[in-house]
Amino acid sequence: xxxDDATRIRATYEVRADPAEIDAVARALATEQSVEMxxxxxxxxxxxxxxxGRVDEIVxxxxxxxxxxxxxxxxxxxxxxxxxxxAQLLNMLFGNCSLLDEVRLVDVExxxxxxxxxxxxxxxxxxxxxxxxxxxxxxxxxxLKPQGLPAEALAALCERFARAGLDVIKDDHGIADQAAAPxxxxxxxxxxAVARANAATGRTVRYAPSLVGPPSVLARNAAVARDLGVxxxxxxxxxxxxxxxxxxxxxxxxxxxVLAHPAFxxxxxxxxxxxxxxxxxxxxxxxxxxxxxxGRFSYSAERCAAIAERxxxxxGHLAGCMPVPAGGMTTDRVPELRAAYGDDTMxxxxxxxxxxxxxxxxxAARFVAxxxxxxx
Amino acid sequence: xxxDDATRIRATYEVRADPAEIDAVARALATEQSVEMxxxxxxxxxxxxxxxGRVDEIVxxxxxxxxxxxxxxxxxxxxxxxxxxxAQLLNMLFGNCSLLDEVRLVDVExxxxxxxxxxxxxxxxxxxxxxxxxxxxxxxxxxLKPQGLPAEALAALCERFARAGLDVIKDDHGIADQAAAPxxxxxxxxxxAVARANAATGRTVRYAPSLVGPPSVLARNAAVARDLGVxxxxxxxxxxxxxxxxxxxxxxxxxxxVLAHPAFxxxxxxxxxxxxxxxxxxxxxxxxxxxxxxGRFSYSAERCAAIAERxxxxxGHLAGCMPVPAGGMTTDRVPELRAAYGDDTMxxxxxxxxxxxxxxxxxAARFVAxxxxxxx
Numbered sequence: 001x002x003x004d005d006a007t008r009i010r011a012t013y014e015v016r017a018d019p020a021e022i023d024a025v026a027r028a029l030a031t032e033q034s035v036e037m038x039x040x041x042x043x044x045x046x047x048x049x050x051x052x053g054r055v056d057e058i059v060x061x062x063x064x065x066x067x068x069x070x071x072x073x074x075x076x077x078x079x080x081x082x083x084x085x086x087a088q089l090l091n092m093l094f095g096n097c098s099l100l101d102e103v104r105l106v107d108v109e110x111x112x113x114x115x116x117x118x119x120x121x122x123x124x125x126x127x128x129x130x131x132x133x134x135x136x137x138x139x140x141x142x143x144l145k146p147q148g149l150p151a152e153a154l155a156a157l158c159e160r161f162a163r164a165g166l167d168v169i170k171d172d173h174g175i176a177d178q179a180a181a182p183x184x185x186x187x188x189x190x191x192x193a194v195a196r197a198n199a200a201t202g203r204t205v206r207y208a209p210s211l212v213g214p215p216s217v218l219a220r221n222a223a224v225a226r227d228l229g230v231x232x233x234x235x236x237x238x239x240x241x242x243x244x245x246x247x248x249x250x251x252x253x254x255x256x257x258v259l260a261h262p263a264f265x266x267x268x269x270x271x272x273x274x275x276x277x278x279x280x281x282x283x284x285x286x287x288x289x290x291x292x293x294x295g296r297f298s299y300s301a302e303r304c305a306a307i308a309e310r311x312x313x314x315x316g317h318l319a320g321c322m323p324v325p326a327g328g329m330t331t332d333r334v335p336e337l338r339a340a341y342g343d344d345t346m347x348x349x350x351x352x353x354x355x356x357x358x359x360x361x362x363x364a365a366r367f368v369a370x371x372x373x374x375x376x
Numbered sequence: 377x378x379x380d381d382a383t384r385i386r387a388t389y390e391v392r393a394d395p396a397e398i399d400a401v402a403r404a405l406a407t408e409q410s411v412e413m414x415x416x417x418x419x420x421x422x423x424x425x426x427x428x429g430r431v432d433e434i435v436x437x438x439x440x441x442x443x444x445x446x447x448x449x450x451x452x453x454x455x456x457x458x459x460x461x462x463a464q465l466l467n468m469l470f471g472n473c474s475l476l477d478e479v480r481l482v483d484v485e486x487x488x489x490x491x492x493x494x495x496x497x498x499x500x501x502x503x504x505x506x507x508x509x510x511x512x513x514x515x516x517x518x519x520l521k522p523q524g525l526p527a528e529a530l531a532a533l534c535e536r537f538a539r540a541g542l543d544v545i546k547d548d549h550g551i552a553d554q555a556a557a558p559x560x561x562x563x564x565x566x567x568x569a570v571a572r573a574n575a576a577t578g579r580t581v582r583y584a585p586s587l588v589g590p591p592s593v594l595a596r597n598a599a600v601a602r603d604l605g606v607x608x609x610x611x612x613x614x615x616x617x618x619x620x621x622x623x624x625x626x627x628x629x630x631x632x633x634v635l636a637h638p639a640f641x642x643x644x645x646x647x648x649x650x651x652x653x654x655x656x657x658x659x660x661x662x663x664x665x666x667x668x669x670x671g672r673f674s675y676s677a678e679r680c681a682a683i684a685e686r687x688x689x690x691x692g693h694l695a696g697c698m699p700v701p702a703g704g705m706t707t708d709r710v711p712e713l714r715a716a717y718g719d720d721t722m723x724x725x726x727x728x729x730x731x732x733x734x735x736x737x738x739x740a741a742r743f744v745a746x747x748x749x750x751x752x
Contacts, residue, residue, distance in 0.1 A: 032672070035522030036548055037727040042522055044529070051524030051556075076523060078554060087588045087615050088552040095549065095615060095639030099673050146411030146418055147452060148427030153420070172412055173471065176464040178454055180427075212463045214623035215591035239463050239471060241617015247590035263471030296408070297475050351413040 005111050008071035010056065011093050012107035014271075015066045026055045026068045029103065032096050033072055051076065067106070074114050084117035086283065087243040094270060106271040108278065115282075115316045122249070123257040123286040124319025125312070125344050131231050131257060132167040133204040138343050140165075140371040141259075141324065142364070143350035144190070145172035151181040155189035161353070162197030162205040164364030167371075168346065169194065170234045171210035173261045177221070183209070184224050191228045208232040208259055215244050222252040231256060236263040237280050249284040259324065260285035272303055277310025280321070287322035287346055292337070295328030301340075308341055322346050331363065334370035347371060381487050384447035386432065387469050388483035390647075391442050402431045402444045405479065408472050409448055427452065443482070450490050460493035462619040462659065470646060482647040484654065491658075491692045498625070499633040499662040500695025501688070501720050507607050507633060508543040509580040514719050516541075516747040517635075517700065518740070519726035520566070521548035527557040531565035537729070538573030538581040540740030543747075544722065545570065546610045547586035549637045553597070559585070560600050567604045584608040584635055591620050598628040607632055612639040613656050625660040635700065636661035648679055653686025657697035663722055664697050668713070671704030677716075684717055700724050707739065710746035723747060 011033070017025040030053030031039060042048055054071040061067055077089045094105045110118075121127070129135055142161050144154045154175075161169045169190075177183040187209045194207045209225055211218050211233050218240060225233060233256050237245040249258060260280040265272070270279075276290050290307050291297030308323035325337060326348035337347055349367055356363035387409070393401040406429030407415055418424055430447040437443055453465045470481045486494075497503070505511055518537055520530045530551075537545045545566075553559040563585045570583045585601055587594050587609050594616060601609060609632050613621040625634060636656040641648070646655075652666050666683050667673030684699035701713060702724035713723055725743055732739035 028672070034550070035524065036550055037521045038731045041727070041731040041733060043733075044522075044525055047522055047524035051522065073524075075554060075556065076550065077552075085552060085589050085593070087590065087612075090640050091550060091552070091588065091612070091615050095612070098614075098640050099638055099667050099675075101674055143412075145413045146420075146423055146427065148411065148423035148449075149420055174410070174412055174452065174467060176453075176461060176467070178451060180451065212467065213461050214463065214619040216623060216627070217461070236463075236467070236471070238474075239467050239619075241620050243590040243615075244617050244620045247592060251592070262475055264466050264474050291475055296404070298477055299475075351417070355414045355417040357417060357419075 006113055007050070007074050008054070008111060009074055009077070009092070009114065010069055010109040011072055011105065012067055012069045013097070014061070014104045014106050015068050016064055016102040017066060018064060019060070022058055022066050022068075026058055026066075029068060029097060030055050030070050033070060033092055034076060036096065074111050077114070084114050085243070086246045090242060104271060105274065107274055112316070118282050118318070119250070119284060120282055120318030121284055121286040121321050122255065122319075125322045127319070128257060128286055128322055128346070131204070132206055134167050136343065138338060138341075138371050139167040139322070139346040140368055141168040141170060141346050141348040142166050142353055142367075143170050143172045143348070144175065145350065145354065147172055147174045147178060148180050151186040151189045154181055154186060155193040158190040158207060159193035159197050160361055161364055162194045162207075163201060164361055165201065165203055165368040166205060166364060168206050168208055168232060168259070170208040170259060172350070173210055173234065173236060173263050175210050176212045177217070183221050187225055187228055187230065191230060206232050208234045210234040211248070212236065212239060215247070218244065218248050219252045222248065222254070222256070226254045226256060232259060233257075234259045234261055236261040237283060237285070238265040239263045242279070242283055246283045257286040258284060260288045262290055272299065273306035273310045277307040277321070278315075281311055281315075281318060285321050287324050289324040289326050289348060291327035292325035292329060294333070295326070297327050305340070308345070312344060320344070324348050326350070328352075331367045331370055334367065382489055383426070383450050384430070384487060385450055385453070385468070385490065386445055386485040387448055387481065388443055388445045389473070390437075390480045390482050391444050392440055392478040393442060394440060395436070398434055398442050398444075402434055405444060405473060406431050406446050409446060409468055410452060412472065450487050453490070460490050462622045466618060480647060481650065483650055488692065494658050494694070495626070495660060496658055496694030497660055497662045497697050498631065498695075501698045503695070504633060504662055504698055504722070507580070508582060510543055512719065514714055514717075514747050515543040515698070515722040516744055517544040517546060517722050517724040518542050518729055518743075519546050519548045519724070520551065521726065521730065523548060523550045523554060524556050527562040527565045530557055530562060531569040534566040534583060535569035535573050536737055537740055538570045538583075539577060540737055541577065541579055541744040542581060542740060544582050544584055544608060544635070546584040546635060548726070549586055549610065549612060549639050551586050552588045553593070559597050563601055563604055563606065567606060582608050584610045586610040587624070588612065588615060591623070594620065594624050595628040598624065598630070598632070602630045602632060608635060609633075610635045610637055612637040613659060613661070614641040615639045618655070618659055622659045633662040634660060636664045638664075638666055648675065649682035649686045653683040653697070657687055657691075657694060661697050663700050665700040665702050665724060667703035668701035668705060670709075671702070673703050681716070684721070688720060696720070698722050702726070704728075707743045707746055710743065
């Protein structure tokens with residue numbers, strides 16, 4: 001099989017099927033994700049040899065559960081207009097079969113020539129550390145909320161967090177370009193607030209505004225942010241669409257780092273470690289936010305560990321992507337989170353700092369101190 | 377509640393929860409999909425009154441199953457740069473809660489001012505009929521495949537289908553801009569093939585090429601197609617991303633009609649009638665393809681009927697969207713499909729025509745005749 005490595009994508013699906021039917025089901029899946037027609041009706045020998053999907057492996061994992069690995073022709077995602085089209089890659093991996101309730105996409109291996117077409121994270125873990133002047137410890141992060149506050153109120157909150165020493169202060173992912181706090185005014189106010197705090201403290205706290213919208217708005221707002229000196233942005237790849245996400249990074253971010261948010265990831269159908277860990281990284285996320293175990297979401301410890309592992313594991317020329325466990329975290333859990341994820345991690349605490357009310361500054365400082373503490 | 381109609385989106389979710397906890401779960405969902413922080417920590421009265429999500433209704437549908445309807449503030453999706461941002465609408469409807477396994481989005485009602493910001497289908501059912509010169513019967517459609525064939529072979533197939541009298545001949549959704557049949561060459565060849573057939577038969581058969589890729593490629597290829605006289609294109613909204621889909625229609629299609637394809641819709645998490653029937657229509661699809669009952673996919677008859685109903689039901693100023701049942705259909709099923717869906721339907725048969733091999737022309741003509749037959 002090694003002679004085919006350069007021409008085939010290996011895609012693995014978890015499939016529910018009767019054991020007596022799994023061979024036929026796997027062949028049907030290979031057809032569905034390639035030529036999508038009866039193979040017997042194909043007369044072109046090159047198509048039969050080089051384009052039709054191939055069943056490489058079937059492994060039983062339960063009485064009616066299997067891991068089916070297909071070899072999909074890399075040429076089916078190659079485009080003449082770009083080295084490897086994101087939309088078409090998703091189409092061949094999980095286009096039609098996303099409509100099959102009994103099929104989930106759980107793993108993907110790209111052949112080297114295809115992987116080479118993706119830049120992956122421009123900054124990665126090391127770059128994020130440099131941007132924040134933070135070495136030898138996790139990074140800390142919080143969120144500005146609630147949406148509905150005027151830009152000036154969000155900026156005042158931003159300044160308090162910046163003075164407390166958080167590394168990254170991001171917009172809540174629900175903050176867009178609403179009338180209450182229009183994008184340009186908000187980003188200008190928050191960026192100025194962080195600059196004032198940094199001037200006073202000597203730190204390099206970063207404000208990360210949220211970019212959301214159709215492609216033209218993303219490009220326009222990216223330019224606004226860049227012109228205001230923003231170094232990190234928050235983007236939800238599944239919300240704006242993975243193809244638009246990659247093009248935003250390639251064409252419009254001008255070197256800003258990217259914090260990926262999992263909104264609309266519908267991650268129950270694509271295995272979360274693959275989507276949030278590997279695919280977002282492939283497309284360029286420098287850090288990836290995910291709902292941590294024991295918070296408001298139902299992800300297991302194993303799933304969370306797998307997301308972090310996929311984000312950081314060696315993968316060709318791609319830089320590591322920083323895992324960002326989040327979703328109902330508290331300062332008291334920082335030691336546990338550090339033990340679980342190690343220090344190449346960004347810890348995100350939002351609501352719990354805001355819930356401190358008048359004690360917000362003290363609680364934010366306590367979070368910063370917990371992240372800075374060594375030797376535990 | 378009617379005084380709030382103009383300011384709130386009604387979003388309904390199917391939620392699995394312990395009956396003793398459903399009230400708290402519903403409140404948490406309303407918070408997650410709006411301010412995403414402890415409500416008790418919010419001090420701004422306007423935010424509490426006008427921005428925080430509201431639980432409007434909880435209806436038990438089973439021992440541990442509920443329909444929860446939230447009132448979400450329309451202002452949270454309003455953008456200053458565009459009347460209603462698609463990405464932000466999805467964010468507020470199903471951003472974070474897409475990550476909750478126990479929650480599915482099943483229905484959405486937009487307040488009139490927000491609905492007014494969407495153009496919906498430009499052609500709709502009546503417009504598609506005019507484009508194809510087809511009244512008083514369903515439209516017929518087939519697909520060019522397999523991918524991997526050269527442009528000339530696909531064009532030859534296209535001409536055979538056009539001479540048989542199919543109304544719409546679309547690219548298979550897997551056909552993109554591969555080296556085997558680059559977009560511009562393929563579209564030119566297929567468009568010419570259809571023109572030759574139309575000149576010979578006097579019909580108005582339409583070729584619908586597939587547009588796939590990142591936003592800049594979509595815009596470029598749309599221009600190529602338009603310049604070649606194409607009148608209908610095939611686009612998968614979930615694959616290119618709903619925000620990019622809507623912007624493509626608004627800015628780049630120049631009046632071409634749109635056939636929506638369900639690839640990557642991951643429709644298990646958003647109820648298919650809502651996503652494929654209502655949301656694609658809201659964003660502008662003139663016709664929506666879905667996997668019909670009894671084909672290669674596992675959709676039920678009820679689900680299929682609901683998709684068609686959502687696509688066609690009266691909805692403010694929006695034109696109807698033509699349902700396109702597909703996925704393993706055969707000519708023998710045409711009478712049954714007409715009985716089930718009525719005549720404001722496009723019937724799509726792909727593989728079954730190709731499987732006829734040398735009998736393709738005869739089988740295609742039989743399909744066209746079955747669709748044209750009246751009085752059954």
